[in-house]
Amino acid sequence: MKSKTLTMAMVVFSLLITLTPATAQQVTTSSDWSSVTSISTGEKLSIELKDGKKLKGRVRAVTDSLATLERDSKTTDVSRDSIARVYRMAGSAGKSVGKAAAIGAAIGGGVGVGLGIASGGYEDLGKGEIAAILGGVGAGLGAGIGAIVGGLGSKEKRVLIYESK
DSSP, X not given: XXXXXXXXXXXXXXXXXXXXXXXXXXXXOOOOTHXXXXXXXXXXXXXXXXXXXXXXXXXXXXXXXXXXXXXXXXXXXXXXXXXXXXXXXXXXXXXXXXXHHHHHHHHHHHHHHHHHHHHOOBTTBOHHHHHHHHHHHHHHHHHHHHHHHHHHTOSOEEEEEEEOO
């Protein structure tokens, strides 16, 4: 009975550590310039020009005919007529790594403690000792896996908000 419980718990643990939350973001591409003019000052944008060049920076100002970006204390004015696509930069690198590691540690620790309690004792070790050992190992593994997953998923993503006709 103990080996079946342990095997089942290991399967559940394996499934939990391999699952990553997927968030679906529905984006509607607009050819309406108002989606660009509604952007707040300071937001990050990536602009693709019709000649193939790409510009990245923070919004300084947007008018009906011009977008002004700031990067490294330099401003660049881009005419609306020369813009092919405008992307809003969503997310930022590094912010979710710690959070993902903490979530992974909590899940791993919980699963490890659960496994320790379900397994009973082992030779000279009681349930509490096994639970503590497996909880610590699970927390360490979960934190590592969470950090890796958080690092992979924390890159800035481009969300298309405008495309010229």
